[in-house]
Amino acid sequence: MSNSKLLQGTLILTLGTYIARVLGMIYVFPFESLVGNKGGALFQYGYGQYTIYLSIATAGVPLAVSKFVSKYNALGDYHTSMRMFKSGMKFTMIMGVTVFAALFFLSPIIAELMLGGNGLDNSLDDVVMVIRMVSVAIIVVPTMSLIRGFFQGNGSMGPTAVSQVIEQIARVVFLLASSYIIIKMLNGRIATAVGFATFAAFIGALGGLAVLYWYWKKRKKHFDKLLEQSVEPANISTRDMFKELFSYAGPFVFVGLAIPLFQYVDQFMFNRAMVAAGHKDTAETLFGITFGWVPKLVMIPVSIATAFGLTLVPTITDSYVNGKRRTLKNQIDQTYQTIMFLVLPAVIGMCVLAYPIYALMYSTSDLGGQMLATYAPLALFFSFFTVNAAILQGINKQRYAVISLVLGLLVKIVFNFPLTYYLQATGSILATALGYFVAIAYTFYMIQKHAAYKFTLFVKRSILIILFVAIMALAVWLVQLGLSSFVSYKDGRIAAGLISFAGVGIGGALYLGLAYKSRLLNIVFGDGFVNKITRRFKRNKVREQ
Secondary structure (H helix, E strand, O other), X not given: OOHHHHHHHHHHHHHHHHHHHHHHHHOHHHHHHHHHHHHHHHHHHHHHHHHHHHHHHHXXXXXXXXXXXXXXXHOOOHHHHHHHHHHHHHHHHHHHHHHHHHHHHHHHHHHHHHHOOOOOOOOHHHHHHHHHHXXXXXXXXXXXXXXXXXHHHOOOOHHHHHHHHHHHHHHHHHHHHHHHHHHHHOOOOHHHHHHHHHHHHHHHHHHHHHHHHHHHHHHHHHHHHHHHHOOOOOOOOHHHXXXXXXXXXXXXXXXXXXXXXXXXXXXXXXXXXHHHOOOHHHHHHHHHHHHHHHHHHHHHHHHHHHHHHHXXXXXXXXXXXXXXXXXXXXXXXXXXXHHHXXXXXXXXXXXXXXXXXXXXXXXXXXXXXXXXXXXXXXXXXXXXXXXXXXXXXXOOOHHXXXXXXXXXXXXXXXXXXXXXXXXXXXXHHHXXXXXXXXXXXXXXXXXXXXXXXXXXXXXXXXXXXXXXXXXXXXXXXXXXXXXXXXXXXXXXXXXXXXXXXXXXXXXXXXXXXXHHHOOHHHHHHOHHHHHHHHHXXXXXXXXXX
């Protein structure tokens, strides 16, 4: 495949992924106004289980199939690629049905463990119902994901991108429409609405699968021609074929589960600790806010920053393989500086503006604002863990990323109950921070050891970034203080939006201005990128004049 086609395919896939992610985030805001915090807790009970069990059902196979197919296609062995695809389809179908059945029938036990006692707002029957309704999607999603992996392995990114977007559109439309009809038009129970909202995952999967089937019918002749041109197929047994496949899949799927696994610990410990501490009345409200609504906001800067950082990982792999140690060090430096430059101001800005931002996106809630301010710093931990895991992958030391995650989870499990018992949701967040701190410290050490990387330059640049962020934070706080004389975030969404946008706009402009004047912007993103942006800005300014 030519470089231009590869770049075009990557851009299409990236665009599709981000459209799907945006759709997967924005539905939360109207959904919260329909079901409230306790409905959010119920939704999270179901979706948290779905995420973990879906990962078990797929076992990293879709991404591994992409790599497998790409490898054998490069050798001209299209027969082995197609054989892997057909075998993989059987595997995901069997796994999908098996894991669906496991989750469906285990749901009463899981629900009882999550609720941690009787007398909470959401009943055991409601939690069981929600888990069972979302579990149906596991029958379809693994197969859909594998077909995407096959197309990607053939260098075709369009089917994945389009199917992701259609899947999210179908899911979000069904989710919001069914919830609105049940609650507003039929005066139904919130639990029923949440059940249909989780069932939307199945509806979305059907939409995505329909798109992929259309692409398959359209391109089948092309695949048939490739089979005719294929070289003699490799003499590899099905057992060895899957052995190779799972060698690709293992580390990727485990590390990708980092955030869901930490949240999974909370699902089984949070309510139990809250009930034990005598906070039964607020347990599910806090659970819904802290693990349902707040993470959706915090993951926005994480997604953007890691996208910038991870674009450098393929070049890190190339530098490591070719022994370019100096280039490797510079690339790791640039990756870390990108994360720090983008995430830290977003984290601090979110902390300062937590109350109006939460009121703008959801509803006025001092508890929501408090939890957002407390949870926001985790964005930095999430970002560095994701990038460190990718760097370790790039230098072929992915096993250390898995070890770091195990260490982090052990810390989370040990500290989660006692900290939640004494500090409620803040304690749970602190336990997550401790777990990620241990995991990140371990990955930093392994990168330093195996990539001969020194943190000196990164620390120096970080001090400058911290200084600029502190100035920005002061400006944002003064803006909020000044506006508070005229409006309050408690006056409604328009007032909350005015405070939020004014703070973000002024704070962001000040931060970027300081970074540009000090040439920090050039250092982090490169002269070429910055000069291109400034030239475009100047041209637009001249046109306006």
